[in-house]
Amino acid sequence: MSYERSVSAPEHDLQPETVWHLQMPQIRCGRDAVEELAFQLADLGVSADDDPHGLVVTDEDLVDIGHVGRVTDHLEDAGYNVTVWDGADREPTIENVDGCIEFVRENEGEDGYDFYVGFGGGSCIDVAKTTRAVIANGGQVLDYIAEPTGGGEALTDSGPPLVLMPTTAGTGAEISPVAILSVEEKEIKEGISSNHIRADAAVLDPTFTTTLPPEITAKSAMDALGHAIEGYTTHPFDGLLRASNPESRPVYAGRTELTEMFSEKAIELLSGNVRTAVHNGDNLEARAAMLKGALFGAIAGLTAGASLAHAMAYPVGNRYHTYHGETIAVLTPASTLGYNVASDPERFVEVANMLGADTDGMGTREAADQARQEFVRLQQDLNVIPSGLEELAGVTEEDIDWLATQTVETQQRLLRCNPRPVTKDDAADIFRDALHNWE
The missing domain is CATH 3.40.50.1970 (Rossmann fold)
Structure with a gap:
């Protein structure tokens, strides 16, 4: 275990975490x-x-x-x-x-x-x-x-x-x-x-979601997919440092077998139904699947931990007043599905397969990169997602230094969850990569 690269509560022992904790509200879900x-x-x-x-x-x-x-x-x-x-x-x-x-x-x-x-x-x-x-x-x-x-x-x-x-x-x-x-x-x-x-x-209640316009449906779905994928690819809970007491254990506490199951089902429901929900918003079956997918993605990602894409999204949203979901959409290819792939390529092969990629016959690293390609293809099919930061908010090379600085200086709460360490130079390169996801 590499302690210098582990995330933990501010107060911790230099030993791996051995306990995971799940707390949820009571949940009622379904039509009406x-x-x-x-x-x-x-x-x-x-x-x-x-x-x-x-x-x-x-x-x-x-x-x-x-x-x-x-x-x-x-x-x-x-x-x-x-x-x-x-x-x-x-x-x-x-x-x-x-x-x-x-x-x-x-x-x-x-x-x-x-x-x-x-x-x-x-x-x-x-x-x-x-x-x-x-x-x-x-x-x-x-x-x-x-x-x-x-x-x-x-x-x-x-x-x-x-x-x-x-x-x-x-x-x-x-x-x-x-x-x-x-x-x-x-x-x-x-x-x-x-x-x-x-x-x-x-x-x-999915009946409240049928009035959402296509662009809001798509953008919110990208946030939910971000939760699911980030939760699936963050640190395992026992790869973190043990909190010195239960009270100081962070709310984002690493992935477990339970959160992984929710991530997998969330990715399936969201990627499998978002095209229908966007292009045929009155389809209540698709709307219900999306609401469940968002719930499952949150149980996974907001327990295990949102990470790099969310850390980068907050400075963008603050400066340019963009919708959070569309900001996650344009950042995820370069961050979660780009930069972070090197942290565990085999796990990202699983993500690629869940998103529908055909990775047969590919080497591990090539197959892992298909997760990004499949995610971008999904966004293109929705036809309402900006192609990158430039189209989203007019972000240019001159803005990148400020965005990178804000990310590493104000978002350590999320960066400590990221499966790969991030410096200011790393953040700048990722922002640069995210200017254009496709032409």
Whole structure:
């Protein structure tokens, strides 16, 4: 075991990890699962007989198309009092979450609501997660952002029940122990990582995803595929250093046989159904498969650990305000499926085969490279994914030094999960490679 190349909790023993840990919210998944939302709340101890008051955190678009009304009607019919806050931004900032927290305190005081429902894409969900956590623990968002940006305080209380309902098949935020927020003045994104920010339950209903336009369907799917592939190719849990105590074990803790099974099924479901979901969005069977694939990819990647592509995506998203999924899409070929292949070519041959490549008769390294080719072919078939960073956001050679610096200086939380060490020069070369994935 090469300790200098191992990732671990900040406090650790110089011995391999021997214990892995899996924590998940309660999960309900299937067509019309929204009709079990009230039952889910009751199962979490929130009885309608006690006249509870809950907050639905969402965005204006979901209100306008009627999805939010479907949720609130169901809850009100079951006897729950609900208020809607629809101010979540596409890429939520700390100030955006502060607005939600202020709304809660003005309407319900320091104790907040009796329950919370986060409804929407990853942005709405992260706002809901952070709001519930800060209300429960006191103070402000920045208190819980890592130093030096924030105070680095630890969350100690999960707060009242939180149920998350995704309307996209991509981010996996509904089961993640991390909330990602933009810090605009520093052009960076910061995460609050804690099992206290994780939801109590997730309700996944594919009928809410059929209104997604093709481009959002494709881009969110690329994020989900990124989770699955990164989780499948990161360090094994026993290749990491043992945490000095269970509390300091990182939430991204390396792959296990269980996470590998979820990765494999996620890659199968996502790569096998995304073309149908993009080109025939009313196909509920494909939509349901995509939602399950995104869930499985999150269980894998957001337990084992997202890595290089995600680390590089945050500086890009902050500076150019790109959608997270499309940013992952254009970076994955050069990073996860390019640079990282050298860490374990045989494992990437398995990825290539899962993506549908025909590797018969090829040597290991040649076969491993087919994973990148097959991933790019999939994106081309979808016909809505940018061909690289230049088409995505006008990134040029002059931008690469800043992006590489930001990656290695602000994203160590993710780079420590990467199966291959990354220097600033390495990051620059990968960004350069990602300018054009195809002509």
